[in-house]
Amino acid sequence: MADTRLIQSRYRLLDLIGRGGMGEVWRARDESLGRQVAVKCLKPMGPQHDQAFTRILRERFRREARVAAALQHRGVTVVHDFGESDGVLYLVMELLEGRNLSQLLEDNKQHPLPVADVVDIAEQVADALGYTHKQGIVHRDLKPANIMRLDDGAVKICDFGIARLGHDIGFTSRLTGTGIAMGTPHYMSPEQISGGEVDHRSDLYSLGCVLYEIATGVPPFDMDDAWAVLVGHRDTVPEPPRTHRAELPSFFDEVVLDLLAKTPGERPADAGDLRQRISLGRTGEQPEAGGLRLAPPVPVRHPGGRAARLPSWTRNMTTGHKATGAAYPGTAAIDHAALLTGAWTTGTGQVLTGGFPSAGPARPTPSAELLATLAGRHSAGLNLGRLGHWEEAGDVHRAVAADRALALGPDHPDTLASRYEVGFTLSRTGRAADALREFGQVAEGRERALGPDHPETLAARQETAYVLGQLGRHFEAHQVYAAVLASRERSMGPDHPDTLRCRHNLAFNLSRLGRLEDSYRMAREVADARGRLLGETHPDTLVTLYEVAYTLGRLDRWNEALMTYREVAQARAAVLGADHPDTLSARYEVGISLGRLGRSAEALELYSALVEDRTRVGGRADPETLRARHGLGVNLGRMARWEEALAEAREVCALREQTLGPDHPDTLVSRREVAVGLGWLGRWADALTDYRTVAEIRERVLGADHPDTLASRNDEAHCLEQLGRGTEAVDLYRRVADLRRQRAMPPH
Incomplete structure (x- = not known):
């Protein structure tokens, strides 16, 4: 067609006036009628393209022609003709000025x-x-x-x-x-x-x-x-x-x-x-x-009463x-290029989907168009993650990783970059064990391809440490963090942002190991360094300052924790906005600190305002709204307003059970709070039912010797005591003590 520039011996193509991913539009002359027209052509599809996909595009183009040609109205573009010439589908329409x-x-x-x-x-x-x-x-x-x-x-x-x-x-x-x-x-x-x-x-x-x-x-x-x-x-x-x-x-x-x-x-x-x-x-x-x-009206179905998920x-x-x-x-x-979301193909027509293939025979050099498309899809996955849509982001990155592995090889930096993001999405969706395996393989691949001290290798190793922490394996996480930190300080210097990020994570992990003084000291140093290098109100500085406040609280230094949390909340409000999730999180911790200091009236006032803001931003049933309402109820109890506290706890518990499920940790915390309120009101028999329910669910989900399960059994025993059932209470106390001893014993 490009040689003759004539279609069906009738439409002579004159000027290219538009181009899309899969087609072109030309100004043309209808040689039979002597008039100018617009001709839309679907690009010919070579053998390197998936034939099923090609067939779909061709059928859609023919469908467009049949539909458009049937329309006769002054407000709709007139279609004069359509057909196929030398394998090229075309549509002839009026040329609009x-x-x-x-x-x-x-x-x-x-x-x-x-x-x-x-x-x-x-x-x-x-x-x-x-x-x-x-x-x-x-x-x-x-x-x-x-x-x-x-x-x-x-x-x-x-x-x-x-x-x-x-x-x-x-x-x-x-x-x-x-x-x-x-x-x-x-x-x-x-x-x-x-x-x-x-x-x-x-x-x-x-x-x-x-x-x-x-x-x-x-x-x-x-x-x-x-x-x-x-x-x-x-x-x-x-x-x-x-x-x-x-x-x-x-x-x-x-x-x-x-x-x-x-x-x-x-x-x-x-x-x-x-x-x-x-x-x-x-x-x-x-x-x-x-x-x-x-x-x-047309019914709009939302499964489970929730907003419908966006389609795949x-x-x-x-x-x-x-x-x-x-x-x-x-x-x-x-x-059509902007519409392509399915599988792409290699130079041999093989569909790029599925797992991550191992190295094999030499592969054809991928086209620049394919690489650009994969880069765009990778960016789309990153954007989904930034918005918190981790499941959807994971789907994108898995598909791109498979495509890149086939097109570029399993150890290519781009393939490993996609697999790194797969691991990241797994860790953010509660699949820590899967994430650990993914990050481990990425770290090994990057070490082979880039070297042990390359920043991308260290990033993958650092994420393995993070996931080890998620799994409760804090000692192993500490060892990995320490090794990565030594490598970063050696290759990047002590004040590089990546070095400081690693030190921040190490400080966080130290607090989980119970080394609170070491954690506080390191977090304080990182916060000072970030403030000096990035600015006192930089989000990274404030994240570390938030960790400083958390550790101060664990050290029972609540006055200092309160001042630090307030500093973070005020800075975040100024930099990120009053309704930013990080700002609201810091305000919540201010309330925790006030409550710990016995300043419940101030905490109650803070939580009342926070509940209003959380409801406005996230909705009545949002987990963070319910967390703020839980804080409100706790402080009502501290002020001996037990009827109000019980009503608040029951409503929060019901909403958490509805949105999070009956076995969710937050639901169980609220159910325990209901029991506490019932106990303070002297309704011990009712309280026993809720305490026992919490203990049984925790035992089933966490195990009989988990600390939270044992705490719940202690609550149950205390309630039995209040009901005058001393023998049962003593037996339960003894069982809890035995389980704690067994848990503390070193393995043989």
Whole structure:
């Protein structure tokens, strides 16, 4: 095709005007009719590509052509012809003279468009969507780059390339089951994100996002990270457009917010109603009573009553593009590259999925495109981790690690970097033993490839120490930390940030070994060094200062601990913000210190405010909100307000059991607090039931000789004493004492 530049002896390609990951768009001349057209071509797929994947893309392209060619409306791009020539699929459409909305915003330096233009565009797009929806067609990827404003003021919707026929759901579902993401994050509806049923109301939501952006200059959820955008659509109520731009008419503000309703049933019933509402708003008229309808409700299923998880295809997705200019002045370019989330292939067509292969025969040199793609997916995994989505991040890193192992080799630094992140996600999701094995293998691979003192080798060894600490193997962790620290000091110097991070971790581990004075001294030195090198309010400095305060508390130096925690809380509020999780954590520890010092009234006041802030930030059932409420209840008890303390403990216990499970440590702490309150109120029989329940669960989960289990059995014995059941109490005390002796005895 490139040689003749002629398709089917009819369409002569003149200028390349747009390019996407899998396709190109050309300005062309129809030699038969003597008119200029736009020709969209799917790039030919060579033998190095997975054939099943190629077949899916070809079928989707043909589907686009059939759907688009059936549409005849002034607000939809006209498709003249489609077919296949020399293995290249092509689509011939009218050549539009104008700019898409993305380009208009870019031309305007990302400032919003004039209000009159915004309202006019809204009305014209609503009219076009009304037509397409009546044909049973849902666009599914409406965004500024897919909406053209022609030179004569007309507006056209382009690229029904991922449209969905309402009567053909099963076929579309098969197409979308490949891991190819459908849609662009900044403009996706909550039901698209959560993998629910999608109908015409999803297009209305996307239109709301587009109108919000052209009216204010920014999308409703303007974050750079794809996951943050998706979660914003699903969980966050957008600010009204008029908060960004006061001159917008009030009816427009209401229309956009209705379009952005989280559930389809709360949006306008259809685009026809929407167009009528905009038209009446432009003229200042009011709709007749009952004249406008909301859509019938559609159930949104949230398993277990919780927010629906984002579907698996979002895990590897790129951010996509908000309106920053696009394609070409005719129709939107194919952007399949941004949609690829499934397996990639090697130069031999082998799918890059599965485990981490060992070294084998010489492998073909991977393409620059493949390496760039893997790097992008690796970055996406890192972003998920930064947002705390460790399970999803782990899925991404495992897939990339397997792909890199096949493409580059198991000991290549990039492969090991991905496996390092796999280990990191395992350690953050409670799979410490698996993480230890992963980090150990990464450390061995890096030592072979990079040397024992290389920073990346030391990083992997340091993480093995961290995971050993998670497993309670603090002495082994201490040995690894000490060795890594000696290597870092030798190769990097004592004040290098990585050296200081290792010393911080070593100080933390020393406190877990019971070497509190050594831990305090080292943490204090690290905090001073970080303050000198990074600044007194640097987050790393404050993390170490937080550890200083913790160790002071364990040393029973609570006045100093209180002052240090307050210092950390104030600095974090100034640097990170009052609602940052680290700020709120420091405030919680201030409350702990006040309580330990007998200043319960002050602690109660602090926890009351903290509960309000935690509820506002994280919600009523968030674990940190419940932790703050637990502190509130404890201090109510210290002030002898036992009825209030018992009521608080019961409610927190119920919420923890519902959200965390009956066997979770926090749930058991709350159940014990219920028993304490019952005991202080003289209701010992009821208290015995709760104490015994806690002891039995701990014995089942932790073992009969675990310190927490033994403490619970002691609580049970004390309760039996209060009930006058002295013989049972003595027997239980003796059993606990025997178990403690056995636990303390050295193994044979």
